[in-house]
Amino acid sequence: MPSPLSTALACRCPRCGEGALFEGFITVRARCDHCGLDLSDHDTGDGPAVFLIFILGALCVPLALWINAAFDVAFWVPAVVAGAVALGLTFALLRPSKAYIIALNYRHRSGSGGDSGGGMAPPAA
Numbered sequence: 001m002p003s004p005l006s007t008a009l010a011c012r013c014p015r016c017g018e019g020a021l022f023e024g025f026i027t028v029r030a031r032c033d034h035c036g037l038d039l040s041d042h043d044t045g046d047g048p049a050v051f052l053i054f055i056l057g058a059l060c061v062p063l064a065l066w067i068n069a070a071f072d073v074a075f076w077v078p079a080v081v082a083g084a085v086a087l088g089l090t091f092a093l094l095r096p097s098k099a100y101i102i103a104l105n106y107r108h109r110s111g112s113g114g115d116s117g118g119g120m121a122p123p124a125a
Contacts (some may be wrong), residue, residue: 004107
């Protein structure tokens with residue numbers, strides 16, 4: 001099984017590492033076009049966006065404060081610079097972070113139904 005990090009960075013299927021994971025910018029495909037894995041159950045919700053908001057907020061607010069303290073600029077410049085950095089990093093990191101959460105979800109899911117990827121067999125009845 002391919003590494004979750006390598007498949008996330010390439011935005012590939014978590015089972016085979018070959019098929020594309022997304023149809024659009026962040027729309028997950030229904031099935032892997034290479035191995036046929038059903039990806040409809042692997043929904044991340046707002047998790048990746050929330051993590052990015054917290055992480056980028058912790059980076060961009062100190063950046064804005066540093067720009068304001070270090071340079072004699074208008075009051076709106078730090079907000080524009082930090083906002084542009086936050087937007088750029090959000091668009092750059094949203095797909096890989098969503099793919100990483102899908103890959104971790106696939107790898108660590110219990111074998112309750114379908115192809116879980118966790119390597120665990122469903123309980124015997």
